[in-house]
Amino acid sequence: MSLMGHFRFAATLLFGGMLAAVPTNWLHIALAGRTVHNSHYLAASFLYQLQTLLGTDASSPQVMQGRIIRRQGKELYIDLDQVPPERAAVLRQIAAQQQPAGEISLDEMGAYMAKRYYQLTRPYPTLQALLRDHPYRDNPNWLTVPVDSETFHRLRVLRINKDRIADALISYFDNNDRLIYPKGTVIAGRIL
Amino acid sequence: MRAESFDKKGVFIEAEVLRKRGDSFWDFSIYDRNGALIPVSVAFNDDGEVAPELPGFKAAQDCASCHRIDRLDLSGDPEAPARVPVRAFFHKLPARVPQIHLGPEYYDHMAFTELTESNAKQKDGVFGVYGSLLLSELAGRKRLASLTDKDKARYNLLRPYYPELLTPLDRIDSLTNSIGMRLVRIPPPARKITIGSHISDPQHQPDEQSHPLYLRQGFFMAMHKQTNAEFRKFRPGHHVAPYRGLKLDGDDQPAVNVSYGDAQAFVDWLNQLPAERAAGRTYRLPTEEEWEYAAQGGDGRRFPWGDQWPPPEGAGNFADEASGAQFKWEYLHGYRDPYLGTSPVGKFFPNPYFLYDMAGNAYEWTSSYYKPYPGAPKGSAAGTKPYGSQWRVLRGSSWADELPRSCAVRSGILSRLKRVCHS
Numbered sequence: 001m002s003l004m005g006h007f008r009f010a011a012t013l014l015f016g017g018m019l020a021a022v023p024t025n026w027l028h029i030a031l032a033g034r035t036v037h038n039s040h041y042l043a044a045s046f047l048y049q050l051q052t053l054l055g056t057d058a059s060s061p062q063v064m065q066g067r068i069i070r071r072q073g074k075e076l077y078i079d080l081d082q083v084p085p086e087r088a089a090v091l092r093q094i095a096a097q098q099q100p101a102g103e104i105s106l107d108e109m110g111a112y113m114a115k116r117y118y119q120l121t122r123p124y125p126t127l128q129a130l131l132r133d134h135p136y137r138d139n140p141n142w143l144t145v146p147v148d149s150e151t152f153h154r155l156r157v158l159r160i161n162k163d164r165i166a167d168a169l170i171s172y173f174d175n176n177d178r179l180i181y182p183k184g185t186v187i188a189g190r191i192l
Numbered sequence: 193m194r195a196e197s198f199d200k201k202g203v204f205i206e207a208e209v210l211r212k213r214g215d216s217f218w219d220f221s222i223y224d225r226n227g228a229l230i231p232v233s234v235a236f237n238d239d240g241e242v243a244p245e246l247p248g249f250k251a252a253q254d255c256a257s258c259h260r261i262d263r264l265d266l267s268g269d270p271e272a273p274a275r276v277p278v279r280a281f282f283h284k285l286p287a288r289v290p291q292i293h294l295g296p297e298y299y300d301h302m303a304f305t306e307l308t309e310s311n312a313k314q315k316d317g318v319f320g321v322y323g324s325l326l327l328s329e330l331a332g333r334k335r336l337a338s339l340t341d342k343d344k345a346r347y348n349l350l351r352p353y354y355p356e357l358l359t360p361l362d363r364i365d366s367l368t369n370s371i372g373m374r375l376v377r378i379p380p381p382a383r384k385i386t387i388g389s390h391i392s393d394p395q396h397q398p399d400e401q402s403h404p405l406y407l408r409q410g411f412f413m414a415m416h417k418q419t420n421a422e423f424r425k426f427r428p429g430h431h432v433a434p435y436r437g438l439k440l441d442g443d444d445q446p447a448v449n450v451s452y453g454d455a456q457a458f459v460d461w462l463n464q465l466p467a468e469r470a471a472g473r474t475y476r477l478p479t480e481e482e483w484e485y486a487a488q489g490g491d492g493r494r495f496p497w498g499d500q501w502p503p504p505e506g507a508g509n510f511a512d513e514a515s516g517a518q519f520k521w522e523y524l525h526g527y528r529d530p531y532l533g534t535s536p537v538g539k540f541f542p543n544p545y546f547l548y549d550m551a552g553n554a555y556e557w558t559s560s561y562y563k564p565y566p567g568a569p570k571g572s573a574a575g576t577k578p579y580g581s582q583w584r585v586l587r588g589s590s591w592a593d594e595l596p597r598s599c600a601v602r603s604g605i606l607s608r609l610k611r612v613c614h615s
Contacts, residue, residue, distance in 0.1 A: 048217060048253075056219070057214040113253070123209070123211065124221070126223065130207075140343075185211070186211050188209050
């Protein structure tokens with residue numbers, strides 16, 4: 001028993017040493033309410049908003065590349081040295097909204113992005129403008145897919161331009177067997 | 193992602209749209225009833241009613257969680273569910289647009305996590321499924337000879353890349369007889385099959401309980417319903433009077449107003465044709481068990497088009513909204529097809545055996561007489577008619593049905609002498 005206790009003590013020390021080694025320029029991402037099954041979704045939501053904040057073009061810093069996101073154990077961090085200085089300042093500002101200031105939460109990020117999302121993503125300003133470029137209603141050139149989802153409690157018919165799917169199917173093999181839709185592809189539909 | 197939303201009265205509420213952006217992620221935008229951008233969507237309650245008290249979906253946060261989980265999963269949680277093996281994307285072409293059903297019970301469930309991840313590994317998030325669905329639709333419409341010019345161009349464009357999926361119809365195991373009827377081979381089942389409806393089927397009758405069936409031999413079955421033109425080769429005077437102004441007598445429409453005796457006489461005539469005798473072919477009406485097995489397409493599906501309810505677009509010719517408006521009778525809400533009466537045969541998606549119109553258009557006679565299934569409790573006859581060979585079993589459903597029947601239930605029992613415009 002005594003020997004086992006010593007090993008356990010030693011292991012705790014080692015783990016504690018790892019946590020202490022987090023650099024000061026790493027911003028901890030706090031995902032409140034995280035469980036085994038939902039951590040993927042919460043992390044995805046945060047990282048999507050972070051990517052949107054960093055830029056939405058192909059030339060923008062890529063969240064999943066360039067060591068922007070660091071991981072220790074279960075925890076995720078933003079390495080502020082890997083993002084442009086002005087964006088790092090914005091992230092510190094977001095993190096400072098609530099205590100602790102050295103931690104950026106999903107709620108903080110969501111509150112910040114809710115006010116700026118459309119400004120950053122530049123969608124069509126009106127539905128009429130969208131429809132002029134993407135006339136998805138009752139259009140045989142758009143694939144219709146009925147989706148029965150309890151999420152919305154109603155049957156939906158989703159629509160996507162067949163030519164955009166064909167583009168993705170043709171480039172499927174060049175994309176390492178992944179179906180990647182081209183930039184500008186729109187998915188729309190209606191609830192029945 | 194929810195797309196355009198309407199309230200229960202069909203009034204447009206808002207539109208939700210996704211657009212692919214340059215860094216390969218998707219943007220989400222929501223427009224209100226006036227077409228202006230709004231940050232949060234309208235919420236619905238469990239009854240599908242607009243529920244202002246419930247939280248809507250936030251464009252910036254909520255949509256990405258599911259749709260981009262594949263490329264955004266860095267949680268590294270060592271306790272996360274084990275990943276399932278990745279199945280080949282194009283392993284099997286679906287014969288019909290499959291049901292996509294994601295219930296709320298899945299969101300925190302391992303199976304849903306696994307499904308999303310395995311899907312996403314190969315495709316552009318959960319949207320990757322549209323690739324196989326487009327190929328499925330093009331292949332299906334090619335077989336129906338209903339490709340639009342633009343679809344034809346897409347088919348020709350994609351065929352060199354996916355030759356094994358865009359298979360020409362000629363590769364179906366079929367034969368064409370001397371009067372031009374095309375018959376497809378229905379293989380024997382690999383194992384014991386179950387015939388009859390489950391008690392949970394809304395159209396289940398007490399004497400139609402499911403039971404095992406050993407079907408040891410395959411058979412050929414007509415790809416299409418017999419047309420008026422084919423029937424007139426046997427009976428040149430065959431003529432179907434219009435029904436409330438609807439023409440039912442076209443050459444390519446199914447032969448209706450045909451009694452069981454008429455159908456059997458047609459079979460007898462076919463068996464006497466010299467060319468058929470020389471070819472060694474013998475014809476008969478299918479038993480209701482054979483019909484049911486064939487309708488299920490080899491995978492035990494509930495309906496010829498799949499398991500989905502209500503039926504998807506292109507599933508069959510039923511009493512649709514236009515039919516209800518025209519005739520003031522019950523109709524299938526939310527469903528539209530281009531025909532009020534019977535449609536020309538083969539205008540809807542076939543089942544996996546390439547049998548057309550197994551749901552809708554017109555009932556089909558079987559050789560089976562009206563009897564209870566094995567094990568049915570005594571006194572469980574569904575209707576007022578007594579069991580016996582004077583009644584024959586109909587299968588399938590018709591252009592005037594607002595509730596298409598599943599593969600496993602009887603459509604009706606009709607006197608062998610009776611003729612109706614549905615069968």
